[in-house]
Amino acid sequence: MPFRHLLVAVDGSEASERALQKGLELARLLNASVTALAVEGPLPAYAATIGEVEEVRREKDAFFGRLADEVRARARAAGVEIEVEVRPGHAAELISRVAAERGADLIVIGHRGHFLRDHLLGSTADRVAEHAACPVMIVR
């Protein structure tokens, strides 16, 4: 069955770079459209100052703004139709939910993100593979 709409999870890590590359190649081959989803992690829990929260939020906004621009530029260069979404939330849960909402028939995701918790608690990719309603391609 050909894939018509792909959801690629991006977070700026090397693994997600490779996932985006493979996702765009596959989309071009299949003439499929792509949703790139960047999940903003939580703000610092139990903060002591509003300043800490505000600065982290500003850094996140700047980081994900740059990431979204880069992803659009890569898709344009590859000749693939793409929509980029940045949403706050729990990564594994949100990736599965947005894939269902967008009718994605394949999720493409890097094998490991760039945070320590991915290494300590098991990767987001593992959890997506377990819970998603559609096929998942994990890129190494």
Next chain:
Amino acid sequence: MGSLALATILVAAALAASMLSVELGISVALIELSLGVVIGNALDVTTPEWLVFLAGFAGILLTFLAGAEVDVPQLRREWRASLALGLVSFAAPFLAAMAFAYWGLGWTGDASKIAGIALSTTSLAVVYAVLVETGLNRTAIGQRIMAATFVTDLGTVAALSVLFVTPSLWIVPFAGVSVALIVGLPKLAPWFFARFGDRVIEPEIKLAFAGLLLLMWLGERAASHAVLPAFVLGLALSSHYASHRREQERLRVVAFAFLTPLFFLRGGMSVSLGALGANLGVLVLLFAAKMLPKLAGVYPLARRYCAPHAPFTTLLMSTGLTFGTISSLYGLSAGLIDETQFSLLVAVVVLSAVVPTVIAQRLFQPDAAEEARREAAAARRPALRGGEGA
């Protein structure tokens, strides 16, 4: 242990705390406090005078920053609805915890006052983070909760400044200089910042530090505490900082890079794990002495002013962290509480940052988009009724 060795350990701990904070998504302050506990209990360290002083100054700076971060227009819009909520949120745990410490635990009058003050707080930052994360900061209910939190904290800093005053002539210059700075600095700021600001030698940060140190010195002479004028001074300058974000950012850089880590590490270093282990029952009772009056006092008002999200509001108003730690550290530094009492109070404060937040987020968190729709519909209703009447 020598000063240089201790300073090296503390700065290394501050660095580790920053890295862990980024990796784990937990506030750097909480990690600094925890690492301070490890350092204080693992090493044989006597807190040196320089650390006591720097931590004391950092506490005042944190208070000033908290005032400067208040959204004044939001406060003006919401103050009537928030006044009752905020005052009860302060007074109920303050009176209950103070009474419990005095009669229930047999603490001295001054130690009981510190207990009441430390456990009366609501954490502006914890509440703010939850509201921003959920998008509720843009709704009326979110703004009301923030304004009520400000009122609670104003009660806390006022109590800390007023309750330990010993009448003396020093009160006059303390009060006079406080008023002069609060009234004068916002007027002076535009000229001063235009003439001397935006330089790497940071005259504007030095001006703020000079004002805060002057307040600390006069407060100490008056046997009071500079938290109230520091908080109100920050509030008076908040509009200025709101329109000069780079200045505020640089002040935060100085504070977060060096001073506030020392405050939280010093706080953690004075927490005795042995004392906590030996007094677990008291810890639970003190936690209840904070939470139960907060819940009982705030919930009925939250039902009136923050319906249909009263449980969520009540739990957020029950959080605490920075002002609770500042109050406890003041009590310890001034000799009003001992190390065991300090350890218990800080542990309760940290628990109150985590437990109600987790419960509020897991069980009662409103959907921000739905709340915005509900508020918009409620705002349209009187207009429709008016239209029907006409």
